[in-house]
Amino acid sequence: MSTIKDVAKDAGVSIATVSRVINNSPKASKKSIESVKKSMKALSYRPNANARALVSKSSNTIGVLVGDISDPFFGSMIKTIDSIARENNKHILICNGYHKAEDERAAIELLIYNRCDVLIVHAKALSDKELIEFATEIPGMVIINRVVPEIASRCIALDNFKGTYLATEFLIRNGHQHIAWISSNHDIEDCQQRKLGYLQALSDNSLTAKSEYMEFEQPDAEGGERAMSNLLAKNIKITAVLTYNDYMAAGTLVTLNDNAIRVPEQISIIGFDDGLIAKLVQPKLTTVRYPIQLMAEQATKLSLSLVKKETTPTKAMLFNPTLIKRLSVKSIS
């Protein structure tokens, strides 16, 4: 692979001149520009991004840590970040944390090693303490989908509590009194908050929560199937099921359908996220919207302005969940 030197020699100029035309510097004669460009093409010259990053002390890269890139939730988050990155002539470097502290730590470190200008971090397993340390070290780091009080100004999150509270209340208003909660078995803040929202809505409406109405499995369709299956096995009266996310809801639907239980006639279902899947299952899911694209956009912009030292927000940006009514909930008398 040819270097800037080769190009300079071929074009009969100095490497400084070549550098100037690479970077569209105004102080380069038309003649130089022409001959250099010709040589670059002839040698199929590729500027070495590593060398540029080394000397310019900026890799022009936005680092992104997500839970699992194959999860469509993160897919749309990443797509949003990528599009804003492109608008700013940057690209993104993505790492998976798999919701494990060890992986999350390694991922953030990798992003730092690579001198990412800005960092957008979705970390659920890492402790507040470690996150604060990283954030202190990297001024452009922003945390998405989590609030760490000490660095709240760098956090973008959803009010998870409100999400399930809304949904539970909606079910209660529609006459439901036997509401199950199918959730994730990951011990992360989201789960706790969403569970609290569910419990609070129950108690605010004088309904007592029962542990046999709650199931915890992997937060995907399979987990949803298993959880619903467990619920059915217990032979308790259930008229509605609130789920941790749309995929668990989809799994719930599968189990119910396999068992000839009609939704929403016999059991109502509410999902969470309002992902693509919500509109594709039968019946279309009533769900809680997680405005992840909006949030990802804000996170990216915040992070970008942080490194430019433009803004200094004072508190966490907390987004509101909203209920999207579709066809998986039926009112009962």
Added chain:
Amino acid sequence: MSTIKDVAKDAGVSIATVSRVINNSPKASKKSIESVKKSMKALSYRPNANARALVSKSSNTIGVLVGDISDPFFGSMIKTIDSIARENNKHILICNGYHKAEDERAAIELLIYNRCDVLIVHAKALSDKELIEFATEIPGMVIINRVVPEIASRCIALDNFKGTYLATEFLIRNGHQHIAWISSNHDIEDCQQRKLGYLQALSDNSLTAKSEYMEFEQPDAEGGERAMSNLLAKNIKITAVLTYNDYMAAGTLVTLNDNAIRVPEQISIIGFDDGLIAKLVQPKLTTVRYPIQLMAEQATKLSLSLVKKETTPTKAMLFNPTLIKRLSVKSIS
């Protein structure tokens, strides 16, 4: 951010020694290792990946070009690549091509700029010619989901023709004679091959293809909805629909359900890909399996061995699609 010099000074050794402990070189005394590690921690030293890549001429990065990262199909492809990358102590750099030649070109160039050791490229819009040029320049480049004859040994692809041929024949064997084809409106090889498979199976069974039985829309659920809607509008006799992918199939199901047409009782459906979604819709989709994870694994391994100059395959690795029977097809007399 502290550098290797700072650490050397703090630890009272030379930068060479620091470099040695960073790289776990055997020729470093226990004492040095200890003091250096201590200093590294104290200064929260982060080796600069750009500098390392510059001098070692290897960024330890696998470059990946996909169509659209938010598409679950690519999500699972990337996840597979990432896991193999990690096994080899590498990480991945991902770019979106959005099936546009311009974006695909820019993406591959970015990956080359960043000195990716190996490249796994899913490019549909770029011409064979350009792809060959890139492949010639980068010995470790592998093309996935496409066959470019001149560089067949670097291609990993699915036999798309066989996929739809299989599916169409399956429908015919089950008594269907009025089979529609809902496909993507992108003018790429996959579409052409899959259409040919459909047409060939029809003609091999003495059925005549009719253009009003074919619809071309965006290859997603919305496109599937629209396509099915168009098909219904034409008021033609249809007993089965073959679709370009599972998402189009899911959209098809939505439209049919909205119009109170039962699947598979009134119309049978076959999808393509066997993605996660196939098992979540109602009824579960009979579909053609696209072993993308297997293929991504092979592509990564091939690419990895290519840069090590270990292997020199002679022909394209062509994968077989297989039919996965579920519940969306009914036999008619």
Added chain:
DNA sequence: CTGTTAGCGCATTCAA
């Protein structure tokens, strides 16, 4: 086992 030294490819002074 350790330190000195020479680049890796590039951007950027500073003189001319």
Added chain:
DNA sequence: TTGAATGCGCTAACAG
């Protein structure tokens, strides 16, 4: 407008 020279942070001889 140009080129020579310097250094970004690091690895890898090489000599000790």
